[in-house]
Each structure stands twice: as structure tokens, then as C-alpha cells.
Amino acid sequence: MKTQEKAAENKVCPLEIAVNSISGKWKIPIVWQIYEGKKRPSEFLRGIGKVDRRVLNQQLKEMEQDGILTKESFNELPPRVEYSLTDIGKKLVNVLWLLNDWGKLLIDNEKV
């Protein structure tokens, strides 16, 4: 579901908006991939494990609608499309590093 839609339903909680916007199954892998720079859909397909085009497109579309990614379509043949992080997307990544650090704590904790 699109983040704005969820925002409209409930009262708007920024944290829920944030979490929803990164909750899709392939969104974190997408972020890892795109952090290096622009990426074409086919590159995502090769870079991420067994994602299906269809599903990848859905997640990319949501992230685009949420303002995390930008999509550029070039009128070429074969067609070319490139995604990149928006400014807000880049700021998100900074927070994700911290969340990643916390995830490490969680993992270490489970080993005990």
C-alpha cells in the first residue's frame, strides 16, 4: 500500500510513515543496491536475489511515490530507465546505517 494512503487513514504518525515506507520485502535490498549510484531495473534484477520483475517494479513504484527514489525514462531503444535516490532518500540511508548497527546488537543478543 502506498504510504500516503496509510497516512490518510490513521492519524499521521511520522514514525509509522517511515517504517511503512521501508517495510516491503525488497526495499532494503533496493536501497543497498542503489546506494552506489543510479541503477537500471535490469541491474536490480541481477544484483538482488530471486526477485521477479513484476514484484520489483511494484516496490520501486512505491518507493518512487513515497519520494525516496526518482525515476528517469529515456526514450531509446531498447528502452532505458534509471532510478536514483532523492535527497530525502539519501537522508533515509543515514538513519538506516544506525538501524543497521542496532540490528547487529539484536543478532549478537540472539546468539547468547
Add this chain to the structure above:
Amino acid sequence: MKTQEKAAENKVCPLEIAVNSISGKWKIPIVWQIYEGKKRPSEFLRGIGKVDRRVLNQQLKEMEQDGILTKESFNELPPRVEYSLTDIGKKLVNVLWLLNDWGKLLIDNEKV
């Protein structure tokens, strides 16, 4: 799904672990509630919108298994149960504040 299970499937990515552990529909509301201190299930039910006991229990259980919450059961009648944040849970909350700030940016951005 329990976080450890997901961790077992894929390669272990701390960030995915982290995001999964907060992705349940009622987990963020649970965090808001419990941040004030210990909370009984009935208090969550009253404090959070229309959650069902059943679903609330599921989410609490997952968060407990993930090491975010601790559960104490008192052998009383009527029965008393209290949840509280673990140390790791408290550290999570610190990161969530930042994610909350980012969520605000996202919301402001959508208004434009």
C-alpha cells in the same frame, strides 16, 4: 514471522533484521505506549486504537522473542502480566526517534 526465522532463510542482514522486527502493524504503537514504562496487555488494548487481543498478543510475543520486550507473569488472580522494554529495546527507541524525524521530512515533502 519471527525475526530469527527470517534471519535463517536469507543471509543475515542486520538492517533487514531490524526492519522486520518493527514491521508489524501494531509494533510502533506498542513502542509509543511502552516507552512510558511497564504496561499490561489490557492497558495496550485501551491505549491503542481498535486492536484485537489476539493480534496484540501475537505482536507482543514476536517482540518478546526478538528481544525487544520482556514479559513478566504474576501468579495472581485476576492474572497480571507486564511488558517492559529490554536494554536493546531502549536502544531501538533512540534510533526510532531519528526515523521519526525523517518521517516528518517525508510528510512535509508530500505536501509540496
Add this chain to the structure above:
DNA sequence: TCTCATAGGGATAAAAAAGTCACTATTATG
């Protein structure tokens, strides 16, 4: 001509998550 690469989507199936309802058990209170 056939195949591959490119990007995309409709129709549908499968899986996962969330929600509903009914029941357990005990004590205090009206």
C-alpha cells in the same frame, strides 16, 4: 528468421498477516 536484451503490465495463484468469534478460568461486585 529466431533469439536475446530492454521495460512493462494483466490475470491469477500462493503465502503471509491481520482480524473475528467463541471458548477456558477465577475473583470481586451489583
Add this chain to the structure above:
DNA sequence: CATAATAGTGACTTTTTTATCCCTATGAGA
């Protein structure tokens, strides 16, 4: 005696999310 409050779960339905399959279209190269 009936009702409310406490915590919990089995069986089931609904909703949401992911996945699968097959189609569109175009140009390059074997």
C-alpha cells in the same frame, strides 16, 4: 446469580502482500 475484569488461545475468515505466468513492443546480432 449474573456480570465485569483479568489473560490467553483454537479455529476460522478476510485482507494484504508476494509470486508466477504469459502477453506487449523494438532493434541488434547470429
